[in-house]
Every structure is written in C-alpha cells, then in structure tokens.
Amino acid sequence: MSITVYISGDSTAISIGANRTAAAVVKEAAQRGVEINLVRNGSRGLYWLEPLIEVVVNNERVAYGAVKPSDVASLFDADFLNGGQHPLALGSVEEIPYFKKQQRLTFARVGITDPISLDDYIAHDGYRGLKNALASSQAEVVKQVTDSGLRGRGGAAFPTGIKWNTVLNTPSEQKYIICNADEGDSGTFSDRMIMEGDPFVLIEGMTIAGLAVGANQGYIYLRVEYPHAHKALNAAIAKAYQANYLGDNIQGSGKKFDLEVRLGAGAYVCGEETSLMESLEGKRGLVRFKPPLPAISGLFGQPTVVNNVISLASVPIILDKGGDYYRDFGMGRSRGTLPLQLAGNLKHTGLVEIAFGMTLRELLYDFGGGSASGRPIKAVQVGGPLGAFVPESQFDTPLDYEAFAANWTVLGHGGVVAFDDTANMAEMARYAMEFCAIESCGKCTPCRIGSTRGMEVMDDIINNVDREKNVVLLRSLCDTLLNGSLCALGGMTPYPVLSALNHFPEDFGIDG
Amino acid sequence: MTESTTTETVQSIIAELKDKPGALLPLLHGIQDALGYIPENSVPAIAGGLNLSRAEVHGVISFYHYFRDTPAGKHTVHLCRAESCQSMGSNALEAHVKNTLGIDYHETTADGLFSLEPVYCLGNCACSPAMQIGEEIYGRVSAESFDEIINDLGVEA
Numbered sequence: 001m002s003i004t005v006y007i008s009g010d011s012t013a014i015s016i017g018a019n020r021t022a023a024a025v026v027k028e029a030a031q032r033g034v035e036i037n038l039v040r041n042g043s044r045g046l047y048w049l050e051p052l053i054e055v056v057v058n059n060e061r062v063a064y065g066a067v068k069p070s071d072v073a074s075l076f077d078a079d080f081l082n083g084g085q086h087p088l089a090l091g092s093v094e095e096i097p098y099f100k101k102q103q104r105l106t107f108a109r110v111g112i113t114d115p116i117s118l119d120d121y122i123a124h125d126g127y128r129g130l131k132n133a134l135a136s137s138q139a140e141v142v143k144q145v146t147d148s149g150l151r152g153r154g155g156a157a158f159p160t161g162i163k164w165n166t167v168l169n170t171p172s173e174q175k176y177i178i179c180n181a182d183e184g185d186s187g188t189f190s191d192r193m194i195m196e197g198d199p200f201v202l203i204e205g206m207t208i209a210g211l212a213v214g215a216n217q218g219y220i221y222l223r224v225e226y227p228h229a230h231k232a233l234n235a236a237i238a239k240a241y242q243a244n245y246l247g248d249n250i251q252g253s254g255k256k257f258d259l260e261v262r263l264g265a266g267a268y269v270c271g272e273e274t275s276l277m278e279s280l281e282g283k284r285g286l287v288r289f290k291p292p293l294p295a296i297s298g299l300f301g302q303p304t305v306v307n308n309v310i311s312l313a314s315v316p317i318i319l320d321k322g323g324d325y326y327r328d329f330g331m332g333r334s335r336g337t338l339p340l341q342l343a344g345n346l347k348h349t350g351l352v353e354i355a356f357g358m359t360l361r362e363l364l365y366d367f368g369g370g371s372a373s374g375r376p377i378k379a380v381q382v383g384g385p386l387g388a389f390v391p392e393s394q395f396d397t398p399l400d401y402e403a404f405a406a407n408w409t410v411l412g413h414g415g416v417v418a419f420d421d422t423a424n425m426a427e428m429a430r431y432a433m434e435f436c437a438i439e440s441c442g443k444c445t446p447c448r449i450g451s452t453r454g455m456e457v458m459d460d461i462i463n464n465v466d467r468e469k470n471v472v473l474l475r476s477l478c479d480t481l482l483n484g485s486l487c488a489l490g491g492m493t494p495y496p497v498l499s500a501l502n503h504f505p506e507d508f509g510i511d512g
Numbered sequence: 513m514t515e516s517t518t519t520e521t522v523q524s525i526i527a528e529l530k531d532k533p534g535a536l537l538p539l540l541h542g543i544q545d546a547l548g549y550i551p552e553n554s555v556p557a558i559a560g561g562l563n564l565s566r567a568e569v570h571g572v573i574s575f576y577h578y579f580r581d582t583p584a585g586k587h588t589v590h591l592c593r594a595e596s597c598q599s600m601g602s603n604a605l606e607a608h609v610k611n612t613l614g615i616d617y618h619e620t621t622a623d624g625l626f627s628l629e630p631v632y633c634l635g636n637c638a639c640s641p642a643m644q645i646g647e648e649i650y651g652r653v654s655a656e657s658f659d660e661i662i663n664d665l666g667v668e669a
Binding site: 014015047192225226263281284300341417439 | 533534535536537538540541562568571572575576577578579590594595596597598599600631632633634635636637638639640642644647649650651652
C-alpha cells in the first residue's frame with residue numbers, strides 16, 4: 001500500500017519552495033522504488049515551517065519542516081515515511097502550541113484535506129450545513145446566521161444576518177450573491193488560504209446564502225493577483241456542478257444556484273462593495289453613493305448580498321452546528337472566531353484562527369514570537385493599509401471590534417503587519433497618502449485631490465519645509481478626507497497617517 | 513502575431529464572451545491573456561461588440577492597473593510595494609531591482625526580456641518581500657535570490 005504524503009500547494013508555501021521540495025520527494029521515492037501518494041493540501045498556516053511535509057503513519061500525521069530539496073535524501077535515509085526520527089521532525093502539527101491554542105472553525109479543513117477533492121470535503125463534515133439549510137425555511141436559515149452573531153469579516157463588521165434579511169425581504173425576480181474576494185489589504189491572506197485550501201467551504205457558504213435569500217446566481221469577484229486561488233476555485237466549482245451541489249437542481253431539491261468566478265484587474269478600490277459591483281457590470285470601478293443599499297438595489301440594480309470570503313466560509317459551520325455554537329466563542333459584540341494573519345516583521349508569521357478577546361500583545365509575542373529581525377517591535381498596522389499604526393502602549397487591547405474602535409484603531413480583516421524600530425513612521429504616513437492617490441477611483445474630491453496634496457505635504461514635512469505649519473495643514477487635510485470622502489479609501493487613509501503622527505511625532509521631526 | 517491573426521483573435525474572443533452579463537472585464541482579460549496586451553486598435557471592435565462607446569471601453573482599460581495597451585516584455589516582474597513587504601526591506605530590494613534591470617516601474621528592458629510593474633499585495637505577506645513573475649510567486653526575496661531568478665529566466669529566454 002502506498003504511503004500518503006502531504007506537501008502544501010498553497011501559493012505562499014510554493015513561493016518558498018514547496019514545489020521544488022515536492023519534486024525532490026517524488027524523484028527520491030521513484031529512485032528508491034517506494035510508492036507514495038502525494039497530496040497537495042492547503043497550508044496549516046505555520047509558514048515558518050513551510051515547506052512542511054506530513055506523512056500518515058498508523059492513521060496519524062507526522063510532520064517535518066521546513067524541508068528544503070537538499071533535506072529530502074536524508075529524510076528517506078531516516079525512514080520518514082514510517083515516522084523516523086530526523087532533525088526536522090516536528091511530531092504532530094496539532095500538538096505544536098501555535099496550532100493547538102487555536103480554535104479552527106472556518107479553517108477546520110485547511111491544511112488537512114485535498115482542496116479539490118469533493119469526497120475529502122464530505123468526509124470531513126462538508127455539506128452538512130447545506131443539508132440542514134435545504135431542510136429549513138429561508139427565514140430559519142437567516143435566523144441561524146443572525147443568531148450566530150457573525151459580522152462582516154471583510155472589515156466593516158456589519159451583521160451578516162441583517163444584510164441577508166434585507167435581501168430576503170426585498171421582492172425581486174432576480175437576486176445575487178457576491179463574494180468579495182478582492183483581498184487587497186497588505187498583511188491579509190486568509191481569503192486566499194480558504195480559496196486555495198478549502199474552496200468547497202466557500203462554495204457551500206454561497207449556496208446556502210443563495211437558498212436563504214432567494215438568489216440563484218452567485219459571483220466570486222477574485223483579484224487577479226491570486227492565480228492559484230483562481231485555479232482551485234474553478235476546479236472545485238466544476239466538481240460541485242458534476243455532483244449537483246451547484247446547478248439547476250441542488251441535491252434533488254429543485255432549487256437552483258449558479259456560480260461563476262470573475263477576475264478583477266488590479267484596482268484596490270474594487271474591494272469596496274459598490275465599486276466591485278460597477279466592475280462586475282463591466283465598468284470603471286467608481287464608488288456608488290449609498291443609499292440605495294446593495295441589499296435593495298445592488299448588482300444590475302437587483303437586491304444583492306455582498307459578503308467577504310471569510311464571512312461566507314463561516315456559514316457552513318453555523319448551519320451545521322447552529323448559530324448558538326458559533327456565538328459561544330468571542331467577547332462582547334464580537335462573536336465567533338477571527339482568522340488573524342500574522343505578517344511582516346514577525347518570527348512566526350501565519351494564520352491564527354481564534355475566538356475574539358485575546359490581546360494584541362499575546363498575538364504578537366505568544367504566537368508571532370516577536371520580530372523576525374530580533375529588534376523591538378515599534379508599531380503594528382492592523383486592518384490593512386487603511387488601518388491605524390498601533391504603538392506598543394496599545395498592545396494590551398483585546399482583539400474585539402469595539403475595543404479597537406475605542407482606541408481609534410481598526411481590527412478590519414484581521415491582518416497584522418509588524419514593523420521593527422528601523423521603520424520611519426513619517427515615511428509610512430507618506431506611503432499611505434501615495435497609496436490612496438494611486439488607488440483612488442477619482443469620484444470624490446477629498447480622496448482624488450486630497451491624497452496627492454497629502455503626499456506633497458508629507459514631502460514638505462519630511463524635508464523640513466515649514467514643518468510646523470504643514471503639520472497643521474496635514475491635520476486639516478485629514479479632517480476633510482475623514483469627513484468628506486465617499487468611501488473608506490479616502491475616509492480611512494487618515495487612520496495610518498494620523499496614528500503615525502500622534503504616536504511617533506519624533507519621526508515627523510516635531511515634539512509630541 | 514500578424515495584424516490579421518490579432519484581429520481574428522480579438523473577434524473570436526468578443527464573439528465568445530459578449531453575451532455574458534457585465535462582459536467587458538472578462539473580455540478584456542481574454543484579449544490580454546491571448547495577446548499580452550489590449551491593442552488600441554481593438555477598442556472599436558470591442559465597443560461595437562458590446563454596444564458601448566469607444567470612450568467607455570478606453571475608460572475601463574485605463575482605469576484598471578492590470579490592463580495594458582502596449583506589449584510587455586517576455587517576463588513581467590510584479591514587485592510588491594505594500595506595507596508588509598516594506599517591513600521586511602522591500603524598499604532596498606526595489607532599488608536593487610530597478611538598478612539591476614536598469615528600468616523604472618512601467619518600463620521594459622531594451623532587450624525586451626523584462627517589464628517591471630508595482631503590485632500592492634500578493635497575499636504572500638507571511639513571507640515578505642514578495643514578487644510575482646507570470647504565475648510564479650516568490651517569497652522572502654533578497655537581492656541575491658532576485659539575481660538568481662532573473663539569471664535563470666534570462667538564460668531560459
């Protein structure tokens with residue numbers, strides 16, 4: 001019998017050599033006449049251990065990492081296919097504290113199953129949520145989601161159940177489900193990991209959403225920078241159609257749901273839901289005025305649910321185990337778990353799915369292991385390029401939407417980028433303005449013009465041209481952006497700018 | 513590719529995709545995938561096929577950073593400029609890349625081998641700095657590993 005060997009096909013694992021390691025394993029096995037069954041799974045999310053190899057020994061998975069191609073021969077010599085000892089041996093991934101301390105609900109299968117095997121998905125509790133949804137009324141499904149306390153994981157944290165309820169109660173011949181997979185925030189990759197590592201969970205979540213609100217067409221708006229996710233989604237969608245999990249007659253229920261992936265084209269602003277819909281309609285991604293809400297008049301003017309990947313991928317477990325089960329995780333009004341992404345200058349970067357409530361400090365040090373460079377962490381940017389820079393004095397804030405908001409910081413999509421003390425926060429503030437200028441859709445003046453003026457003002461501050469006067473001007477400009485912009489791009493660019501200025505005035509050459 | 517085969521390619525992509533709801537982006541992707549760019553002289557055909565004005569089609573092409581109206585080099589290096597990569601030294605890497613290739617962003621080397629484009633996040637933030645060439649994504653890129661990758665590609669070409 002051949003031995004099953006797992007090596008991640010996740011794009012980040014590939015970016016640091018997983019394909020080369022996999023090729024070396026296949027070649028070495030052939031040379032030694034050993035039969036192996038290689039599965040390219042998603043990533044467990046412990047990226048400092050990638051490329052990670054897991055071998056099934058007596059129905060248990062034994063891990064080795066990080067494995068370079070040059071390590072492969074010695075692994076075979078150590079009989080790793082039978083769990084042999086080796087300097088790279090890690091034992092069971094599930095026993096590594098970084099993994100063991102997590103609560104993986106949405107990511108339950110990622111890194112474990114073959115991402116595009118429907119059989120594997122079903123064997124690991126897949127499609128149980130859909131089964132329950134098919135046996136319930138639309139209102140009951142929406143109620144489960146409402147009861148779960150799930151809030152939009154894209155960053156805005158709007159209650160998902162309320163959005164669905166609005167679409168359910170807006171009569172229309174045609175409704176749509178859109179999955180916002182335009183994960184453009186720096187420091188975030190949880191959407192990508194789901195789409196590459198467990199695409200069926202997203203398909204199931206969207207199918208449940210479609211049944212719940214009466215929409216028979218779904219679109220996944222995927223950023224073009226994710227070619228691996230694109231392939232995985234298309235392969236999984238084709239399998240779901242073959243097995244009647246998508247199409248005209250879902251599991252014999254007579255209900256219909258079609259799903260298609262559409263690619264973006266490198267515009268950050270298309271992660272904003274109204275801009276995304278314009279783009280799906282084949283137009284420039286200009287932000288729309290709200291109201292009308294997309295739930296009432298969205299894609300092609302029809303009632304539309306727009307949800308983030310993680311929100312939709314959390315729906316199957318809610319429908320499987322009940323809204324109460326999910327709601328029992330978390331704190332305050334932040335219920336359930338949040339897949340946090342540790343990125344940038346950290347020793348142990350990766351994915352940490354855990355109930356809301358842990359402090360940022362625990363996340364950075366207990367999980368992240370401190371900075372990669374070994375220097376002190378100066379600031380972390382949480383919530384993407386529009387999130388505030390959080391100074392050390394605020395590291396004890398619990399990971400909770402309201403607690404972050406109280407500090408004028410943003411939890412957002414859960415991306416955490418750490419900077420060591422070599423970072424210059426005035427340069428980061430300038431970059432925030434530059435990014436806004438590059439990505440502005442141009443519809444509203446504060447964002448279109450303000451970002452370019454902001455860059456110029458930052459240049460003057462950095463070059464000590466009328467510094468004091470320009471700091472006053474920068475604050476005034478930020479006030480205009482905050483209050484006058486049409487969407488979060490202009491409206492939140494002041495978060496990184498002002499937080500940098502307020503917490504690190506010395507980098508701007510001024511006294512606090 | 514000759515002009516007539518280019519026209520044929522564009523026409524067949526328009527015919528295949530024009531009836532999709534919101535067809536313009538899929539259609540532009542189709543053309544760029546096939547030709548490497550969206551030739552300016554294909555705009556009237558696209559506009560005609562979708563019953564749009566040429567201005568509307570041009571407006572969409574120019575709005576999205578990914579679409580290009582000139583051919584790229586044989587390999588396009590998409591170098592990440594976003595925060596996570598900056599925290600791991602991408603500014604120095606950027607200077608090295610520009611210096612090594614002898615070009616700035618949005619330019620192509622004289623031998624036509626490499627184009628350089630900035631990208632704002634590849635979702636590879638756990639292994640910064642990152643870049644993408646074709647469908648290949650590279651993590652923890654250093655000046656040395658960049659030189660190696662580029663040399664290999666240069667030899668291949």
